[in-house]
Amino acid sequence: MEANVKHAVLVAVLGLAAVIPGMRISAAPNPAAGVDRLYVIDCGDGSGSDESRWTPGANVGTPVGFPGHCYLIHHAQGWFLWDTGIDDAVAQLPNHERVFHEWGPGTGPTWRKPITLAAQLEEIHIKPADIKLMAVSHSHPDHAGNVEMFPNTLMLVQKVEYEWAGSRQDTVAFNKKHPVKLLDGDYDIFGDRSLVLLSTPGHTPGHQSLLVRLPQTGPVILSGDVAHFDTSF
Ligand SMILES: [Zn+2]
Numbered sequence: 001m002e003a004n005v006k007h008a009v010l011v012a013v014l015g016l017a018a019v020i021p022g023m024r025i026s027a028a029p030n031p032a033a034g035v036d037r038l039y040v041i042d043c044g045d046g047s048g049s050d051e052s053r054w055t056p057g058a059n060v061g062t063p064v065g066f067p068g069h070c071y072l073i074h075h076a077q078g079w080f081l082w083d084t085g086i087d088d089a090v091a092q093l094p095n096h097e098r099v100f101h102e103w104g105p106g107t108g109p110t111w112r113k114p115i116t117l118a119a120q121l122e123e124i125h126i127k128p129a130d131i132k133l134m135a136v137s138h139s140h141p142d143h144a145g146n147v148e149m150f151p152n153t154l155m156l157v158q159k160v161e162y163e164w165a166g167s168r169q170d171t172v173a174f175n176k177k178h179p180v181k182l183l184d185g186d187y188d189i190f191g192d193r194s195l196v197l198l199s200t201p202g203h204t205p206g207h208q209s210l211l212v213r214l215p216q217t218g219p220v221i222l223s224g225d226v227a228h229f230d231t232s233f
Helices: 002-015 088-092 117-123 159-164
Strands: 035-048 064-075 078-082 097-099 110-112 131-135 154-158 180-183 195-199 208-214 218-222
Touching: 035 117, 035 208, 064 208, 154 159, 159 180
Parallel strands: 078 131, 131 154, 154 180
Antiparallel strands: 035 064, 035 110, 064 078, 097 110, 195 208, 208 218
């Protein structure tokens, strides 16, 4: 199974690179070989019956899907987890799904979680305590659902997102006891430019993206939900 995961990693790294309009990416050679592995993890997926909920006036009545991934990255200084996906508890529900009604019945997507994050970490022999640092792109439940699976892992989050989370039904409030480093803008995680958090507000007030410089592929941006056209905030 580990081989499958690693295969998925390479495919995903090459296929999921998302360039944010207006964002400049240095074409300079990788400044450090700090990152040597990246695992793409299935963190659940969502679906909605009407895409125009997220694209007002366009694609009315068209079904829409939301693939969800987490990324476990190995750096010379330790493991880093990007996003945590839909709450693993959803995997225990009938049909492994839950509907989040954002503004009343019928307004939210259905989230599915057939396989847990915990099970996938076990497959590659990683325990939550092994992960040194973590960050979530934002506080929506399909990204921040399993933060407390890693109660001792330092979380990097934009200060404005940390304070905003929990203010709406469709966000996950952060546990104030969780170790956290609050950010105000871009942040070079290990100080070698191999993993850089980018402040990309809009989808939520403190949404952030992750720039990863991989030796094999050059810079890749994991963008959370920043590419969505969304008027909910
Ligand atoms: Zn979102």
